Amino acid sequence: MQKSDKKVTEKIFKSDEEWKDILTPEQYRVLREKGTERPGTGLYDQFFVKGKYYCAGCGLELFESGSKFDAGCGWPSFSVPSDKTAIGENLDMSYGMVRTEVVCSRCDGHLGHVFNDGPPPTGLRYCINSASLVFKSDDEIEQERLREKKD
Numbered sequence: 765m766q767k768s769d770k771k772v773t774e775k776i777f778k779s780d781e782e783w784k785d786i787l788t789p790e791q792y793r794v795l796r797e798k799g800t801e802r803p804g805t806g807l808y809d810q811f812f813v814k815g816k817y818y819c820a821g822c823g824l825e826l827f828e829s830g831s832k833f834d835a836g837c838g839w840p841s842f843s844v845p846s847d848k849t850a851i852g853e854n855l856d857m858s859y860g861m862v863r864t865e866v867v868c869s870r871c872d873g874h875l876g877h878v879f880n881d882g883p884p885p886t887g888l889r890y891c892i893n894s895a896s897l898v899f900k901s902d903d904e905i906e907q908e909r910l911r912e913k914k915d
């Protein structure tokens with residue numbers, strides 16, 4: 765039996781063609797080609813409804829609205845992931861900068877970057893593209909849970 769504190773995220777692999785089938789062009793550009801949406805243009809930049817954010821590629825839960833804050837940078841910002849196993853980190857030396865790229869640990873989709881200038885207690889700012897995320901409100905999550913129960 766596996767210990768519950770050692771949660772292993774099972775990876776999802778798809779070909780570029782398969783990803784193109786299920787993602788919008790903007791989602792594909794950001795998630796699969798490490799694109800960045802223009803600041804201030806994303807769906808969830810100025811968006812503060814209570815709920816959860818899921819990977820737009822594979823549906824893994826990534827962030828909760830409680831950790832979202834307005835960093836004024838033009839992208840959705842979170843101080844902590846829902847679960848640290850949900851997020852993978854890679855060193856990113858592109859564009860002459862040293863940054864830490866964050867990816868979905870299940871499908872390796874590009875989410876954004878994490879910086880050390882966030883609020884306490886973590887001091888972290890997960891700067892995430894809206895295109896990488898799908899939001900569900902607490903109400904929607906509850907409705908889904910009830911529907912599943914009925915089936």
Ligand SMILES: [Zn+2]
Pocket residue numbers: 819820821822823824868869870871872873
């Ligand atoms: Zn994913």
